[in-house]
Amino acid sequence: MNHSTVSNTEVVRLITIPISHYCEKVRWALDLLKIPYVEEQHVPAFHRSVTRKYGGSSVPILVAKSSIFTDSTDILHYLNTISLSGFCLYPEQAELLREVEELEELFDTRLGVDIRNWGYYYRLDNRQTMRKAWCKGTPLFERVGFEIAFPFISAKVRQLYSITAESAAFSLQGIREVFEIVNQRLADDRPYLAGDRLSAADLTFAALAAPVLQPREHPVLVAKIEELPIDMAAVIKELQATVAGNHALRLYREQRQVY
Structure with missing residues (x-):
């Protein structure tokens, strides 16, 4: 688990293929925003048995209490709303x-x-x-x-x-x-x-x-x-x-x- 020292905070679940650069995009955002998460890594082809359950065909998938996100940009927008770091990925202007x-x-x-x-x-x-x-x-x-x-x-x-x-x-x-x-x-x-x-x-x-x-x-x-x-x-x-x-x-x- 990442950021295990953060208490009283939802721990999201990130489903990935290890080398995927789209997964690295989300992984980096989670680390940067100090959002606790568990990463679940899968081999290509085998990942389909997991992603199918969440309505997606590819990775990354983010499983949160409020919703499930199957697109890296949608994930970043969501993470931006629950950031613990005070940092924003998207400017207000x-x-x-x-x-x-x-x-x-x-x-x-x-x-x-x-x-x-x-x-x-x-x-x-x-x-x-x-x-x-x-x-x-x-x-x-x-x-x-x-x-x-x-x-x-x-x-x-x-x-x-x-x-x-x-x-x-x-x-x-x-x-x-x-x-x-x-x-x-x-x-x-x-x-x-x-x-x-x-x-x-x-x-x-x-x-x-x-x-x-x-x-x-x-x-x-x-x-x-x-x-x-x-x-x-x-x-x-x-x-x-x-x-x-x-x-x-x-x-x-x-x-x-x-x-």
């Missing part, structure tokens, strides 16, 4: 709020999807890598099931997301385009993407970009850059050197506290 929500939508619908597909192209067939990515903290029977069903799960994921060399190249172009948007927003040494403090836009960008930046502070990432395929490592080094990449890495260094 209407214009800033609009900017934050538009950026969060951009990162969710474009960056997160492209990074997932690009990363899976290189690593999906590597059993050892995917064991670390998918199995950390999961139930024993799921870890055993992974060993038996890995070829099927891997093939199913590749088919589900239409992962090919061509789609990976297209996804990489999309990643670079979003990074350039962030580069431009951070021009003139702006400290954050909207306003003068960390918001859901910054957190979402950093969490979803983590697989192509490999921040040392990430709680789940499974490989060192020198262990990655040469082409993959070259892209990571390229993006780490950008203004956007430096922004996300700084946020991990300064703001990603794991309790």
Whole structure:
């Protein structure tokens, strides 16, 4: 359990796949806002038996006393209302709020999807890598099931997301385009993407970009850059050197506290 020292507070339940960058987005928000939670981790495919019960097909899912949330942005909006830290992920000023929500939508619908597909192209067939990515903290029977069903799960994921060399190249172009948007927003040494403090836009960008930046502070990432395929490592080094990449890495260094 996280934040076990907090008393008289609801403990929410977070259902995840360990490596999911959308789950990292919510996990980070929970830690940042000092909201106590229990994380329940599952191997892909096996997670469906749990998410189905809550009306979702994917993760993250947040189970709270008041409701069940099956979308990462909906979860962050809810967490913002029960924060124990006095910190707000969404500004009150209407214009800033609009900017934050538009950026969060951009990162969710474009960056997160492209990074997932690009990363899976290189690593999906590597059993050892995917064991670390998918199995950390999961139930024993799921870890055993992974060993038996890995070829099927891997093939199913590749088919589900239409992962090919061509789609990976297209996804990489999309990643670079979003990074350039962030580069431009951070021009003139702006400290954050909207306003003068960390918001859901910054957190979402950093969490979803983590697989192509490999921040040392990430709680789940499974490989060192020198262990990655040469082409993959070259892209990571390229993006780490950008203004956007430096922004996300700084946020991990300064703001990603794991309790």
